[in-house]
Amino acid sequence: MRFLLRRFQRLVIVMAAVTFVTFILVNVLPGDVAYEMAGMDASEAEVAEIREEIGLNRPLPIRYLEWVGGVFTGDWGRSFINEEDVWHAITQRFPVSIELMLLAQVMALALAVPMGMISAYRPDSRADRIIAGVAFASVSMPSFMTGLLLIYFFSLTLGWLPATGYEPLSAGLWANLKPMILPALSLALVEWTVLMRTLRAEMIGVLQEDYISLARAKGMSNARILWGHALRPSSFTMLTILGLQVARLMGGTIIIEQIFGIPGVGRLLIHAVYTRDFIVIQGCVTFFALAFVLVNFAVDIAYAWLDPRVRQGGKAHG
Amino acid sequence: MADIAAHTKSAASQSEAATQDANAAAIAAFEKRNRMGPFMWLPIIWLCIVIALALFAPLLGLLPADEMDFMALKAAPGAADGHLLGTDHLGRDLFSRVIYGGRVSLTVGFAAPAIGVGLGLILGMAAGYYRGWIDDVVGIAIDTWLAIPGLVILLLFAVVFGGSLFMVCLSLGLLFIPTAARITRAATMKYAGREFVLAARAMGASDRRILVKEILPNVIWPLIAFVLIDIPIAIVVEGALSFLGLSVKAPTPSWGGIIAEGREHLESSPHIALIPTAVMFLTVLSFNLVGDTIRRRMSDVREGAI
Numbered sequence A: 001m002r003f004l005l006r007r008f009q010r011l012v013i014v015m016a017a018v019t020f021v022t023f024i025l026v027n028v029l030p031g032d033v034a035y036e037m038a039g040m041d042a043s044e045a046e047v048a049e050i051r052e053e054i055g056l057n058r059p060l061p062i063r064y065l066e067w068v069g070g071v072f073t074g075d076w077g078r079s080f081i082n083e084e085d086v087w088h089a090i091t092q093r094f095p096v097s098i099e100l101m102l103l104a105q106v107m108a109l110a111l112a113v114p115m116g117m118i119s120a121y122r123p124d125s126r127a128d129r130i131i132a133g134v135a136f137a138s139v140s141m142p143s144f145m146t147g148l149l150l151i152y153f154f155s156l157t158l159g160w161l162p163a164t165g166y167e168p169l170s171a172g173l174w175a176n177l178k179p180m181i182l183p184a185l186s187l188a189l190v191e192w193t194v195l196m197r198t199l200r201a202e203m204i205g206v207l208q209e210d211y212i213s214l215a216r217a218k219g220m221s222n223a224r225i226l227w228g229h230a231l232r233p234s235s236f237t238m239l240t241i242l243g244l245q246v247a248r249l250m251g252g253t254i255i256i257e258q259i260f261g262i263p264g265v266g267r268l269l270i271h272a273v274y275t276r277d278f279i280v281i282q283g284c285v286t287f288f289a290l291a292f293v294l295v296n297f298a299v300d301i302a303y304a305w306l307d308p309r310v311r312q313g314g315k316a317h318g
Numbered sequence B: 001m002a003d004i005a006a007h008t009k010s011a012a013s014q015s016e017a018a019t020q021d022a023n024a025a026a027i028a029a030f031e032k033r034n035r036m037g038p039f040m041w042l043p044i045i046w047l048c049i050v051i052a053l054a055l056f057a058p059l060l061g062l063l064p065a066d067e068m069d070f071m072a073l074k075a076a077p078g079a080a081d082g083h084l085l086g087t088d089h090l091g092r093d094l095f096s097r098v099i100y101g102g103r104v105s106l107t108v109g110f111a112a113p114a115i116g117v118g119l120g121l122i123l124g125m126a127a128g129y130y131r132g133w134i135d136d137v138v139g140i141a142i143d144t145w146l147a148i149p150g151l152v153i154l155l156l157f158a159v160v161f162g163g164s165l166f167m168v169c170l171s172l173g174l175l176f177i178p179t180a181a182r183i184t185r186a187a188t189m190k191y192a193g194r195e196f197v198l199a200a201r202a203m204g205a206s207d208r209r210i211l212v213k214e215i216l217p218n219v220i221w222p223l224i225a226f227v228l229i230d231i232p233i234a235i236v237v238e239g240a241l242s243f244l245g246l247s248v249k250a251p252t253p254s255w256g257g258i259i260a261e262g263r264e265h266l267e268s269s270p271h272i273a274l275i276p277t278a279v280m281f282l283t284v285l286s287f288n289l290v291g292d293t294i295r296r297r298m299s300d301v302r303e304g305a306i
Helices: A002-028 A033-038 A044-053 A060-072 A086-121 A126-139 A143-157 A173-206 A210-217 A222-234 A236-260 A265-275 A278-306 B002-013 B017-033 B038-055 B094-130 B132-146 B150-161 B165-175 B177-192 B195-202 B207-243 B255-263 B271-302
Strands: none
Touching: A002 A060, A002 A278, A002 B132, A002 B150, A086 A126, A086 A173, A086 A222, A086 A236, A086 A265, A086 A278, A126 A173, A126 B271, A143 A173, A143 A236, A143 B207, A143 B255, A143 B271, A173 A222, A173 A236, A210 A222, A222 A236, A236 A265, A236 A278, A236 B150, A265 A278, A265 B150, A278 B150, B038 B094, B038 B271, B094 B132, B094 B165, B094 B177, B094 B207, B094 B255, B094 B271, B132 B177, B150 B165, B150 B207, B165 B177, B165 B207, B177 B207, B195 B207, B207 B255, B207 B271, B255 B271
């Protein structure tokens, strides 16, 4: 309990700092949104009027506190550009981003587990070295480049999958998944390497345990040993990393959503950046940070639950 | 990390023949394991070519990167005279654009980690040496920093500070502070209690002198390995930023920017996007390969393999 409380306290401090710093950054800079809203040939007086109207000329701390107060009651402000409610805009798009991230993680796992097993089965074999080489190349290829190549091959050259677009789930499962495959794959092709390496490292150790030798002595097939006996005890670290990666994936989805035209939170943020829609930027950054911190919080709790030593904090022995 | 300093000193102090024999054997094994295979020298050759071209670009007599050749729009590589790698949708020479774009990528690639690791070093040393409230403030600042996905921070900075090369380097550099600061803090705390620091203090050395003369030389080594990992990351992130049009401003070519422009014409003339993609991939891969080899050597040294 004390462990949870301490983590929670930290979470609150961090969120307060994040929102405050973002607020200052977006609000102190010159060329504010009032100019944007007034249009190209507006007079100074008109700009001042708009500023008055949306409350831009009141003191910064007061505006910050008002905004934070609003965050707790679900009032995240309204977009300066199209009047859309920010909280609504984010929550409406969030499921799309979640779907993309989940799909990417599933694909990454589907690549990482078999590859990690093959590598761990005979470390330093030819197969292991080939997989390591592919992983190295794969990690040197940022997701936006992978995405572009996938579009080039699978959409433009082969014409198998659409290059952009999004269909809601109501249009049918396949219709929904089809345009998601390439974007998820672009993310997965970067993420799988870390998972694969973690699994490989841990499984090499597990495969030297006595019960594996026993299973082998009893004549069990290799596939059965790997999948049935070695995978579960080898995958703890990998699962932790999977949790931590969700946080990293959020950054990746921003750019991938942009390339593939997927209407997620990332696209909302980029669009807000292009139009300097500060209240939306503020909302998105807060949302990303909150999601990020909560995921890490959840990973910490899961970890403490799995390993009692973590709960004791500094007093751990051994 | 401590053993690096110990290692440099130990080379001189270990004089017994037996240890030397053992060392020689270990060195031989080490050399065998880390032979300069093709995966070491090929990346080095590639990097030398790319860096040299970027460095001496103005002296090479290239076509100006923004000169439009309306006789050869979207020319494929080798199709139009004078355009080795073809031209883009505005007839600009891709060869010069890729080389000039490399200047941006490489500048950011070297400058951003240097800035980040430099600032992280200062913060980490202050936190680890003085502890107390400085440590708390640095700790909370780092936690806050890590609570926002990196690309989100960069988007925010791109909006706030605009797209000059200097600001791109700076804001990208800020991303590398947290890890560098943490590594330095841990190392500084370790050394702050060691005898040579206590001795210096007993002799009346000031805090600043202790930090610069006693602690800095010890904590700086692990960070150099860290810079090596950061270079390709910085290049990739700058590429992503300029792909989104949020790095250096438009007429200045950058790899990510050329890729983004080429994306519009991926179907009719794929070479516009694919050439910078290939160049950037090879460069990042090379940095990763070279960095990995050097890091492995350093960790071998640290783990006491020799």
